[in-house]
Amino acid sequence: MLNVVLLVKTVVPVVSTVKVDEKTGTLVREGVPTTLNPWDYAAIELCLRLKQEYGAHVVAVSMAPPFAKDVLDDVVGMGIDEAILVSDRAFAGSDTLATAYVLAETLRKVVQKFDLVVAGQEAADSVTSHVPAQVAALLDLPYLYYVTNITHCNLVDKTIRVERVLEDENRVEEYEAKLPLVISVAKRQTYVPVSPARKLMSKIEKKVQIVTNRELGLSTDKVGLAGSPTRVVKVENYVPPQRACTVVDKPLREVVEWLLELIRQHGRQAQ
Amino acid sequence: MGDRHSEMSVLVYIDYDIDRKLVRRESLSLIHVAQSLTESLRVSLEGLVVNSPRVAKQVADLGLFTRIYDVQIENLREGVYDPVTYAEAVTEVCRARDVAVLLFPTTLRSREIAPYVAARLSTGIVADVSNLYVDEKGEVISVKPSFGENVLAHISIPGRRPKIFTVRTYLTEVTKGDKRTEIESIVLKRTDSPRMTRTRSVNIEDPDTAILxxxxxxxxxxxxxxxxxxxxxxxxxxxxxxxxxxxxxxxxxxxxxxxxxxxxxxxxxxxxxxxxxxxxxxxxxxxxxxxxxxxxxxxxxxxxxxxxxxxxxxxxxxxxxxxxxxxxxxxx
Missing domain, CATH: 3.40.50.1220 (TPP-binding domain)
Structure with missing residues (x-):
């Protein structure tokens, strides 16, 4: 049996609607609509494939305010077995390290048995890619980023073969690892539909378990703002540099000739 | 692990093309940010190369760093790679030396290793900063654009060491400096057998691709x-x-x-x-x-x-x- 943890995140769809708390410099997430991080769909697809091919049992885990429960019911509605929403006022204001600590402790104390942790490449709103790596480091597990495929999984000797693409080096690599392992799945535009019937069952059968710090018992100086080593000192409005603009008012064919001339003047391939 | 050096440093993780043994331009392009930070903090500028004496020599010859750590891992051949072994090597050097600030370029391999190192050292990390400065209290502050909100966030990591940042910069040609760079070899013992091995690495260069x-x-x-x-x-x-x-x-x-x-x-x-x-x-x-x-x-x-x-x-x-x-x- 392959036990899989799927780490998911809720994000703010239009980031510009977010207010920054002036005192703490953190995002004010209350009252802001959230959706599933679009880059998590590739991770969900991979988990559904692991269910099909290896009969994997998949638990989604997310740290978020209570209103994220609906998003996790969606995730179960997509075909994931169950979910854990880790939510507590004490966790508010956590940076990536404090978040990873809460998630790692949830895996250790609540999930307990797992062979593989799967996450999305990055969150569409913060784009750091930190948390999966930090969860791996805190659990003392190997970690691999940018995974495009699991090519083989041996459930008897608990080994796995994965492929990843490093786009900036034009390189495909293959790794063999002993389970457990933490991977994050390369982002890809994809979508997994929610089955309304499955979502309803998730709500009726309470497939989303809420875990608070009562269950986890984490020291409050290791979570939330107090447990976050990074501090936002100040936030300044960004004003893009302005240029004096000349409007080019010519027929398009002439514009093309003018552009080609500009290109000729400035064009020399650097290398 | 050798003598403990008392002086503090800004340490740059030098990422390189593992298969071709060539320094990635991104690793050296952050040198201007690193240099101005070392001047403000009055500390030395050091670089760290894991598992390639050849690359360590390449970088030392540029005369930009006071010291290059040429970190080798027992029984690990050059060209053998897995991110966790490399991250653990960086972690060990940071534990043994007085590293004030650890900088990574934003190559994909660095973005994989940097947060792992940060969590191992229980320290903070800020991703994709565009600049770093030292404020009037002597605190290192990073500037991170967050344009979804049209703001520049100034973020510090007070009281921790090392403070870790991945730095996003313009790719620049680096001119040679006049520093006498000491290469310090460090050989790390492997505590356990690797739990992950890179079994294949293939270049997929597309000859028809557009120009970057x-x-x-x-x-x-x-x-x-x-x-x-x-x-x-x-x-x-x-x-x-x-x-x-x-x-x-x-x-x-x-x-x-x-x-x-x-x-x-x-x-x-x-x-x-x-x-x-x-x-x-x-x-x-x-x-x-x-x-x-x-x-x-x-x-x-x-x-x-x-x-x-x-x-x-x-x-x-x-x-x-x-x-x-x-x-x-x-x-x-």
Whole structure:
């Protein structure tokens, strides 16, 4: 049996609607609509494939305010077995390290048995890619980023073969690892539909378990703002540099000739 | 692990092409940020190379660093790679030495290792900072653009050591310095057998690919206003003319061009002599990556687009129409 943890995140769809708390410099997430991080769909697809091919049992885990429960019911509605929403006022204001600590402790104390942790490449709103790596480091597990495929999984000797693409080096690599392992799945535009019937069952059968710090018992100086080593000192409005603009008012064919001339003047391939 | 050095340092993680044993340009492009930080903090500038004496020598010969740590791992051949072994090597050096600030470039391998190291050391990490400075209290502050909210966030990591940052910079040619660089070899013992092995590494260079945005003095950028079929055509036009191609996040997020063409806050920073922005509205997320271009020409259907105030020449037109004419003219 392959036990899989799927780490998911809720994000703010239009980031510009977010207010920054002036005192703490953190995002004010209350009252802001959230959706599933679009880059998590590739991770969900991979988990559904692991269910099909290896009969994997998949638990989604997310740290978020209570209103994220609906998003996790969606995730179960997509075909994931169950979910854990880790939510507590004490966790508010956590940076990536404090978040990873809460998630790692949830895996250790609540999930307990797992062979593989799967996450999305990055969150569409913060784009750091930190948390999966930090969860791996805190659990003392190997970690691999940018995974495009699991090519083989041996459930008897608990080994796995994965492929990843490093786009900036034009390189495909293959790794063999002993389970457990933490991977994050390369982002890809994809979508997994929610089955309304499955979502309803998730709500009726309470497939989303809420875990608070009562269950986890984490020291409050290791979570939330107090447990976050990074501090936002100040936030300044960004004003893009302005240029004096000349409007080019010519027929398009002439514009093309003018552009080609500009290109000729400035064009020399650097290398 | 050798004698403990009492002096503090700013340490730069030198990422290199593991298979070709060549330093990645990104690793050295952050040298200006690193240098100004060492001057403000009055500490020395050091570099760290894991598992390649050859690369350590290459970097030492540049005369930019006071010291290069040539970190070797017992029984690990050059060219053998897995991210965790490398991250653990960086972690061990940071535990043994007095590293005030640890800087990583934003290559994919570095972005994989940096947060792992941070968590191992229970310290803070800030991703993709554009600048670092020291404030009046002596605290290291990073500047991180967050253009979804149109702000620059100033973020510190008070009271921790090392403070870890991944630094997103312009790719620059590095000129040699005059420092006498000491190479210090460190051999780390392996505590357990590796739990992960790289079993295959293949180069997938596509000979027909378009020119990367940082590789040309003239770059054409495509935004959400350009139709997918026109992006394909433009790719061919740009390749034929030897000019670079750039894209906004909306374009790469839709998978219309690979991430290596992404320019802006979460992509590359470029400063070509001529930047031609087609169907790009001018959101700060993208414009921060091209703001140092010498000339910016914008083609947009709306004269109310924010890019109008950020360009030198504005053509009010449907970029798709212009591309059609350009294709006719260049491809025949």
């Amino acid at each position: 945005p940082e590789r040309s003095t003239v770059v054409i950028g495509v935004g959400a206003g350009v139709l997918p079929e026109n992006i394909k055509l433009l790719r061919e036009v740009a390749r034929r003319m030897g000019i670079g191609l750039a894209a906004t996040k909306k374009v790469t997020d839709r998978g219309l061009l690979p991430d290596k063409f992404l320019v802006g806050e979460s992509g590359k920073l470029i400063r070509p002599r001529l930047y031609i922005a087609l169907g790009i509205s001018g959101a700060p997320q993208h414009m921060t990556g091209v703001k140092e271009s010498k000339i910016i020409v914008a083609v947009n259907i709306s004269e109310k687009a924010p890019i109008v105030k950020q360009c030198d020449y504005f053509v009010r037109a449907d970029a798709n129409e212009l591309i059609r004419l350009l294709v006719e003219r260049v491809l025949g």
